[in-house]
Amino acid sequence: MKDREQNxxxxxxxxxxxxxxxxxxxxxxxxLLGENGQIFTGCNIENAAYGPSNCAERTAVFKAVSxxxxxxxxxxxxxxxKGEKGGxxxxxxxxxxxxxxxxxxxxxQVILGNEDSWKVYTLKELLPLGxxxxxxxx
Numbered sequence: 315m316k317d318r319e320q321n322x323x324x325x326x327x328x329x330x331x332x333x334x335x336x337x338x339x340x341x342x343x344x345x346l347l348g349e350n351g352q353i354f355t356g357c358n359i360e361n362a363a364y365g366p367s368n369c370a371e372r373t374a375v376f377k378a379v380s381x382x383x384x385x386x387x388x389x390x391x392x393x394x395x396k397g398e399k400g401g402x403x404x405x406x407x408x409x410x411x412x413x414x415x416x417x418x419x420x421x422x423q424v425i426l427g428n429e430d431s432w433k434v435y436t437l438k439e440l441l442p443l444g445x446x447x448x449x450x451x452x
Contacts, residue, residue, distance in 0.1 A: 322347060322390035323429045329355035329370065330392055330400055336360060342393035342403055344370035346378055349385040354378040358393075371409035375416065384416050388423035390432070402426050402433070410441040419444060 322345040330343025335358055342358040356373025368376075371391060378386070393403030404426055405413065413422065419438040426433050437444075 318347075318388070319390065319425050319432060319434065320429060322353070322388060322425055323392060323427060323432055325353060325355055326370075326390040326392045327400060327429060329357050329374075331357075333357040333370070333396065334359045335396055337362070337364075339396050340393060341396040341400070342370040342391065343400070344374045344392075345390045346371075346374040346386055347388045348378060348383045349387055350383065352378075352383060354381075354383070369406060369409050371405045372412050375409075375412055379416070386413075386417050386422060388425060389413065390425040392426075392428055399428065401428050404440065407441075410437065411444065413437055414441055414444040414446055 325345035326343040330341050333341035335341050337360050344356045346354045354374045354377045356370045358370045360367045391403050392400035394400040417437055422437040424435045424440055
């Protein structure tokens with residue numbers, strides 16, 4: 315498990331290098347592991363109007379879904395001031411909600427940190443009362 319987590323963190327750090335963050339200067343990278351073993355990376359992409367900006371996690375999810383992958387095992391996220399070593403950067407609420415659309419929150423792992431050290435959470439821990447399709451079926 316450690317090798318998988320370290321590899322995802324390494325890929326998230328690589329993705330972070332492509333961050334477009336001229337306004338906040340806060341660069342984030344993510345590496346999303348599909349159930350099929352395929353990995354999709356993403357970075358945050360800011361916009362002068364702020365609202366159209368997109369987080370690294372959602373960039374990775376949208377890339378995967380646009381290629382037909384809709385089931386995931388884990389995501390690694392790393393962030394911090396551009397040009398500095400990245401670290402602990404939990405997904406925002408919107409990203410947690412988007413992840414919840416495609417994963418089993420009890421088993422999906424969210425890995426936060428950097429290549430040297432990290433913490434692993436389940437999505438359920440980060441989004442304990444998430445709203446999902448089962449709520450629409452009531």
